[in-house]
Amino acid sequence: MSIEAAKRYAEEHFDDFLDDLKQLLRIPSVSADPRHREDMQRAAEFVRDRLAAAGVETRLVATDGFPIVYGERLRSDDRPTALVYGHYDVQPPDPVDQWVSPPFEPVVREGCVWARGATDDKGQLFTHIAAVHSWTTAAGELPVNVKFVIEGEEEVGSRSLETFLQDNRELLSADVAVVSDTSQYGDGIPAITYGLRGITACEVTVRGPRQDLHSGVFGGAVANPANVLARLIGSLVGPDGRIAVSGFYDAVRPIGEEERRRLAALPFDEQAFLREVGVPASFGEPEFSILERRWCRPSCDVNGLVSGYTGEGPKTIIPQSAVAKVSFRLVPDQDPDAVLDAVERHLRERCPPAVTLQFRRYHGCPGVVIDTDSAFMQAARRAIRAGFGADPVLIREGGSIPVVASFRAILGVDTLLLGWGRNSDNLHAPNEHFHLDDFRHGMLASVALWDELARCGRQRRQSATDIA
């Protein structure tokens, strides 16, 4: 059986794959830091060469930013095509002095490999390269068609990716996308993430007098932009955590009873959650559980406020302006633009004529939920069971991964979010690491995944039930 050969190869060559990963981890591909421009190119070339060694036809695609590594190994039009996404760029390593070992000198200790990018996303991405390598080397062929899109701008906003997707719809056509850039639900609890919240954001500026005014001379007769802003922004969310913008919930897809039961069955320790966050009590819509509030319900958060005097002590002015940055997490079937329309209307209706209001819109993306009963999802569950020796739980995430919405909107393809990492892996923090067990299990799950997907046959677009 060829899957057994691929699996054996992956097991037997684990140390080689780990050595390869360590080579990639040694390249400080920090996309946010212009001093690492050459390292970015080196990392892209390393990934290209490593993919080529795995038997994938590969090339670098130049962009306005960092190159995208594109690869494909196509077996047959009769078989499904998987589009694997990952990123070779990493977060800055700061604060460097808090690392136990240097961020770009990967070492193995305590059963983990420690380095910036170990889990996010070089290590997780590498499981798929190693799995393809194992198949092509040990079995001579892959059971499915695979395409790889590996970008270098994920940590800085993926600016070049959308253009690349728009310009290459045919090239990238696929039945399903596979992304390993999320986490397991908990230690020993692998997970498939079937839902992500969307996001939209705005900046609200209230302008009053030509310049800061003396609050003694003018207070009470001139509208204070900071008072007005506080009143406007404070009116967005009620004391019960419900967003008070008219029409805001109109398009929100309710949580089904079955899903509620499933989420309620997930292990969740509220006291531990509050301790970890460092707050005395939770907050939010009382009729929903904490997981539901974080995953399945929209939210409104003020991300920043600034006005007037912010130094030490008092300064009695009426500030000339006040600014708030506000973002909204969205769920299906909310439309980011329609949400901002409603928010702008809400604010303008309440804004007194004695000030002017400026409403600046940021780019957003819709929330995504994929069908948990689809054939590909069942395939992924079996693959994870094979790789991790445990059934995955089905979870959603409160954050947004814009590429998932873009895959759906531009390519019409749903994404399997198969996270091998752990929330405790210190991604985006000092001492990032990746458990060798997770590396091994993820690789074996990926080996199994290509086989399981092949059994599904062509499902093109059939699971894309939620195209926005």
Next chain:
Amino acid sequence: MSIEAAKRYAEEHFDDFLDDLKQLLRIPSVSADPRHREDMQRAAEFVRDRLAAAGVETRLVATDGFPIVYGERLRSDDRPTALVYGHYDVQPPDPVDQWVSPPFEPVVREGCVWARGATDDKGQLFTHIAAVHSWTTAAGELPVNVKFVIEGEEEVGSRSLETFLQDNRELLSADVAVVSDTSQYGDGIPAITYGLRGITACEVTVRGPRQDLHSGVFGGAVANPANVLARLIGSLVGPDGRIAVSGFYDAVRPIGEEERRRLAALPFDEQAFLREVGVPASFGEPEFSILERRWCRPSCDVNGLVSGYTGEGPKTIIPQSAVAKVSFRLVPDQDPDAVLDAVERHLRERCPPAVTLQFRRYHGCPGVVIDTDSAFMQAARRAIRAGFGADPVLIREGGSIPVVASFRAILGVDTLLLGWGRNSDNLHAPNEHFHLDDFRHGMLASVALWDELARCGRQRRQSATDIA
């Protein structure tokens, strides 16, 4: 008649007094700037010596900050005692490049003397020194007892003054205080300011999670300190400009019908006011005029807001904390501490248990209104008519001059606020100036004032109707 001699002396020696003032204006006594420490000492010594030359027994009183110039010329216990207050420190001259002539090189042009401190307060203060000098030189005596308290920290919060007053109640005992540190109502409209608003201020900090959180992972389940702060602060003032804090208006002294008629009779161009401020409409309690809102009604202004991310573009965090600075202008008979108590109660009642609220209190002072019918007030009106050739209007000011509240609270003495300057004199701005006409008229009004006060006889404490 000795007043005629004093008046003639003042007129004939106008140029000498102007030269003296220019000497004082040449000393850059910027209290806020440590580089001018020696200049502060020089300015204090200059004022001391100039007072001594006017026949006033004078000394410097060391403080924790800059010296206070104390002087007295006591004639007789049977006569009233006037306590003249002023300050020899000035605002920083920045931005220096916007001055037409250098800020500490006084020049006369367009009928004004131009220099930092020309009107605030060296020029105005100097009218009283010159008037005393004219009396003592030309008439051999003053008709009243005078005491001088001239501080060097007015522009930086008068920190040393209150201690000095507390420690020297007997030394400073007086029937009335005289301060020329305000403005006329308009060009050609001299004024006596009989009311000032008080002030109190606080800093409100809402604290949530231990650190900034990812708004995707936690949004909707963790209280956002910036949302909460906006809601709390936005609840302080209603859309009609009325302060929504329970009990806030309980102690507010109503404006009498006669006073409303008097204020309504003052020339006031609302359109010009809005143009000057640069706002499309006025704001505030609809049942009060703009002057009443600014002078006779309390107000609540957010002076500063800061939370989370305030740079360019979006950053989707839940900030760990949010801070607002809020100040209240007060009117008689509001008590600053009681107001802060009510505000703190208002905020705590509305603060959800999922965050913590910190309420920091700043020092305040009550509002002051003095009896416009008192004998000293009548004396001042006659003196201004003599000096300026026009009847003064009676006005209030929306700002706070803490020394006036301190004179009342500590010394039990009311203050005559006799402003010789103009609001257009650019105090606290580049190109500060003082009209030579105002310098001359102020000096002559001061010459007349000592004579008019003497006619009142001893009135000690009789006009202090509003001691808090």
